[in-house]
Amino acid sequence: AQTIHQWPVAEIKAVGSPLSLGCTIKGKSSPNLYWYWQATGGTLQQLFYSITVGQVESVVQLNLSASRPKDDQFILSTEKLLLSHSGFYLCATTGGMAEQFFGPGTRLTVL
Amino acid sequence: GEQVEQRPPHLSVREGDSAVITCTYTDPNSYYFFWYKQEPGASLQLLMKVFSSTEINEGQGFTVLLNKKDKRLSLNLTAAHPGDSAAYFCAVSGGGGYQNFYFGKGTSLTVIP
Secondary structure, three states: OOEEEEEOOEEEEOOOOOEEEEEEEEOOOOOOEEEEEEOOOOOEEEEEEEEEOOEEEEOOOOOOEEEEEEOOEEEEEEOOOOHHHOEEEEEEEEOOOOOEEEOOOEEEEEO | OOOEEEEOOEEEEEOOOOEEEEEEEOOOOOOEEEEEEEOOOOOEEEEEEEEOOOOEEEOOOEEEEEEOOOOEEEEEEOOOOHHHOEEEEEEEEOOOOOOOEEEOOOEEEEEEO
16 A cells, blocks of 8 residues: 655744755555645645656646655755745645545644 | 536534535536545545546445536535534546646535534
């Protein structure tokens, strides 16, 4: 069975500081990977997806970038955080019938 | 692209009552439909998946109905209990590729004991 690990669990960062969030998938080769952002209030926004190493497609940028350095790893980052980046970041992968499975998430607070 | 509208945004029911959440979508080529549950502070948990070849799926304590003609998907919790209190999201996929996964805005359900 596939497992999704996200790190860190939570972050409190200052406006203007850099950020790096990680996601690792185990138990599945060549997974499709996604980053989502969930604002306070619950709306989910897909940010990026990747179907192979080194390739990332942007859906909505929000002054963030993503990279896929390894088959099982997806990184979300920015050099300068904004207040509006606060929220819950979720990594997801696709199951066998188009469903998406989500990692435990990283809660980000920008002050 | 696909537009998914979910209603109501907030729902409060008494324990033992039913609760119905509905989503409508616009892309007739959408083929996969999902319901997710998100408990407070937690990630999303897949509750049920429905494909366009099925119309009714039953789970433990809930039923999912798909009406392709009206492009409507509904989740019916038949006898709600306090453990059902959570946010529920519908999702629609398949219309433009597997990476296109569209969520409704969610419904916050409160079950009052």
